[in-house]
Amino acid sequence: MxxxxxxxxxxxxxxxxxxxxxxxxxxxxxxxxxxxxxxxxxxxxxxxxxxxxxxxxxxxxxxxxxxxxxxxxxxxxxxxxxxxxxxxxxxxxxxxxxxxxxxxxxxxxxxxxxxxxxxxxxxxxxxxxxxxxxxxxxxxxxxxxxxxxxxxxxxxxxxxxxxxxxxxxxxxxxxxxxxxxxxxxxxxxxxxxxxxxxxxxxxxxxxxxxxxxxxxxxxxxxxxxxxxxxxxxQPYILSFGRHQVTNGQHNQTGVLKCQDLWTENLKGLSFSAKKGECITILDMNNRGIQDIAAIINGFRQPESGRIVVGGKEISLAPGRNLFLDGVAYIPENPVQESLFFDISYLENLTFMLERKLKRSIIPRRVLWGIKEEYRPLVGDEIEAEDLWGLEMRSLYNLVYLRLLFYKPKVVFIMQPFSHADMYLRRRIIELINMVKAKGIAVIILAVSISDTLSITDRLLIMEDGKLVSSGQRLADLPAYVANQPQ
Amino acid sequence: MGNEKKQSKLKRIVAKRGMGQVITVTFGLVGLIIVFSFLNPFFLTSRNISNLLRQIAPTLLTGIGQSFVLITGNIDLSIGSVVGMSCMISATLMTKGVVPWVAVLITYLASLLMGLLNGKLISKAKLPAFIATLGTMTIARGIAQIVNNNYNTDSIGEAAEGFQQFFYYGKTLGLYNTIWITLVIWLIFNFLLSRTRTGRHLYAVGSNLHAAHLSGVNISSTITKAYLVSAFCATTVGLITTATSGMGTMDAGNGYELYAVAASVIGGVSTLGGQGILLGTVVGASIWGVLQNGLQFAGAPVAIRNIVIGIIVIITVLMDIFVRSNKRIGKAKTSADGNSSPALKHKL
Structure with missing residues (x-):
C-alpha cells in the first residue's frame, strides 16, 4: 500500500x-x-x-x-x-x-x-x-x-x-x-x-x-x-482554437524592422512586422528575449543593428524610452509593473495624455470625453478612485486599453499569459486581438508557446540568439515545439 | 602545481564579491598618497604615517560598525551620539572617582543597551532604521548632555593615566595602542563577518529578508547583532576620545555617523544591503584620513577640504549605483531570465 x-x-x-x-x-x-x-x-x-x-x-x-x-x-x-x-x-x-x-x-x-x-x-x-x-x-x-x-x-x-x-x-x-x-x-x-x-x-x-x-x-x-x-x-477547459493567418495582413506595409541586432545574446536578429500583425518570438534557451526587452526599455544598447519604426530609424541610446517613438512594452507582470494603484482608473488610462496632446494642462472636458468614450468598454469601473479591489480582468483591460488609447505603432509583450488562469487567458487573447485590429503590430516574447498560437500570425523560433525557423502552420514547426502545450 | 594553486587562490580572492571595488579604490588611495607625498615631502615620513594611522582609527572603527549595519540593509545614525555618550559617561565616572576599568565596563554596557534598543526597534517594532536611529541619536546625545548636568567634564586626572596610555598615548612594538586596538577589533569582526554563520546571516538579511526568514535565519537577532557591533565600535571610539582629550566633551563624535557611512561606501559596502567586505572599509577610512591629512598639509582651508571629500563620497556612491545597475542588466541578459551556464549547457 x-x-x-x-x-x-x-x-x-x-x-x-x-x-x-x-x-x-x-x-x-x-x-x-x-x-x-x-x-x-x-x-x-x-x-x-x-x-x-x-x-x-x-x-x-x-x-x-x-x-x-x-x-x-x-x-x-x-x-x-x-x-x-x-x-x-x-x-x-x-x-x-x-x-x-x-x-x-x-x-x-x-x-x-x-x-x-x-x-x-x-x-x-x-x-x-x-x-x-x-x-x-x-x-x-x-x-x-x-x-x-x-x-x-x-x-x-x-x-x-x-x-x-x-x-x-x-x-x-x-x-x-x-x-x-x-x-x-x-x-x-x-x-x-x-x-x-x-x-x-x-x-x-x-x-x-x-x-x-x-x-x-x-x-x-x-x-x-x-x-x-x-x-x-473537454468538458472542463476552454478551447481557444488556432489562429488562421489572413492574407490581408501580409499585404500591409511593414511598420517595424529590426535589422541585424547584436548583443551578447542576440546574434544578428532581423525580422519585420506589418501593421496589425502578431509575431511570437519563441526563445528556446531563454536568452535573447531578455535582451530585446532591455533594448526596448533603454536598459541596454545593442552592439550593432538598428530598429526602424514607421520608416524612421529610432535612436537606441541607453536610457531612451521608445514609447515616444511609437514602441510600447508590456512587461510579464503588467498589473504590478505598469499600473498605479493609488490613482484613479481614468488617471491610469490617460497617464501620458499630456505628452500625446503636447500640452501640460488637460481640460476637464477632454477627460470627460475620454471617460464617456471608454465607458462602454470598461463599464462603471472607469469611475474607480483607485485600482485597489478591482478584479484582475479589469486590471488587464486597463493595461491593454491604454494601448488602444495611445495607439503605438508596435507593442512588445513579454510572456502575456504568464500567471493568468484559463479565463483570464481568454480575455488576454481578446484584448490582443483588439490591439491587432487597431493596426498595432504585436511582438510576443515567450519561452513557451502557451496560448500564443491562438493569436500568432507568425512564429519565429530563436535558438542561441539566432532565428532558426519560422512558420505559420504548426506542421511547419520543429517537433519539439509542435508538441508543446497550446 | 604549487603555482597553479597560488593562482587559483588569487583568482578566488579577486572573484570575491566587493573585491573589485576594493581594488579600484586601493589604486585611488595609492594615487592620493603619491600626489600628497609630492605636494609635501613630510607626508610620507614615519612620524606622519604613525599619526595618520592613529587619525584613521576612529573613522575605521565607526566604519566597521556602520558596515555591519549597512550589510543588513539598514543604517545607524546614532553612531556619533553614542561616541559622545560613551565619552561623557566614561569621563564623568572617572572624575567621580570610579576606577577607570570599571568605568570602561559600565560605558560599554550603557552603549550596548543603545545598540540593543536600535536593533529591537528596527527588527521587532519594525521602525524604519532611519527613523529609529534618528531617535536614538537624539536620545544618546541627550544622555551625553545630561550625564554631567550639561557641562563638559573636568580632567579625568592622573588616576586614569593607565587608561589614557592604553587607549591613546601608549605604544606597543613602535605603534600607537590605538592602532593595535583598531587592528584587533577589525580582525575579530572581519572573522565574524567572513568566516562564521552569523556573517552569512548578516549578508542574507541584507540581500533578501523574506528568503532569509524562510531559510530559518533569526532576523531580529541578526539585525540586533549588527547594531550591537556598531554600538561596541562607537563606544571604543568614545573611549579613545576620552583618552585623547583627558576629559569628556558633550559634542564628541558629532558627524561621525556620516564619516562612517562614507568610509563604508567608499570601500564598497552597498547602502542597499547584502554586499561589502571590511577590507573595503579599511581602504575607505584610509582614503578619508589621507584626504583630511593631505589637504591639511597642502594648506587647503577646512571648507575646501569638506567640499573635496563630499564630492569624492558622491562620486563613489554613484559608481556603486552604476556598477550595480550594470550588473542587474547583465543578470537580466545572462541569467535571470536568461542563460544556461556552460557547465549545464552540454547536459541539456
Missing amino acids: KEEILRVENVIRKINGITYLNNITFQIFKGEIMGLLPLDNHGKSQLIELIIQNVPVHFGRVYFDDQLVNYYEHSSMTRNRVYLIDKETNLIQDLKVADNICVLNHTFSDYIIHEKKLQRVAAGLFQQLGIELDTDQYVSELSLLEKTIVELVRAVLNGAQLIILNELSNFLSIEELAFFQRLLRYYTQKGISFLYIANHHEEAFQICHRVMLFEKGKIIKIIAEKDFSDEIL
Missing part, C-alpha cells in the same frame, strides 16, 4: 467571508508527482499556503506524513516540510551556491565556516545528479534554470518531503523544462513528492502521475495517469 505524505480532508477555508477553499479533499503519495491544473486562480495561493503552513481552516483536517497537523479546532501555524519553488527565488542572491545550500539550512550546526568543506558537500550533491555546477559562484550569477536546480537540491537537503512547483513553464524554456523534469523523476525515486502546478494539461500530463482540476476553490476532478487524454478534459 502506498504511503501518503499529504492528506487534505474536506477543508473549507474562508478569509473575510470569502470561501477560497471549498470542501477540498485529496492526498499525495510519497514519491508521487501530483499535478494541479487551476482553471481559475481563485483559491490557488490559499491552497499553497495551507499546504506549507498550518493556517486556520473553517472546516476539515490536514495530515502531513501521517500526522494530523491542522484541523478546524486547532491550527498551530507551524510549517510543514514543504518547499515552494517558483520564479521568485528564495535563494540569497549575494551569497554563494554552497552557502545557500549548506549554511542557510535548518540542519547546519557549524558556527565557523570552512568554505572548502561546504563546496565539497555542495558539489557532491550536484554530482549525484550528474550536474557540474560551480558552487563557488554567487547565486545572482546563475541562470534561472540553475537557480531552480539549486533550490531543488536545497529543498531536499533541508528535509522537504513535498515540493510545490509553481508554473515552471513561465520561466523555464522548453529545453530547460525537459531537463528539470528529469531531475524530478530522479527525486521521486528517492521518495520525494511534488505538487506540480501547471496552466496547461499537456505540460502536466508529460510528468505527473495524477492531475487535479481546480476551479473556484474546488477540486472538480482528479485524473489518473491511465486516463490522461485531451478528451477527458
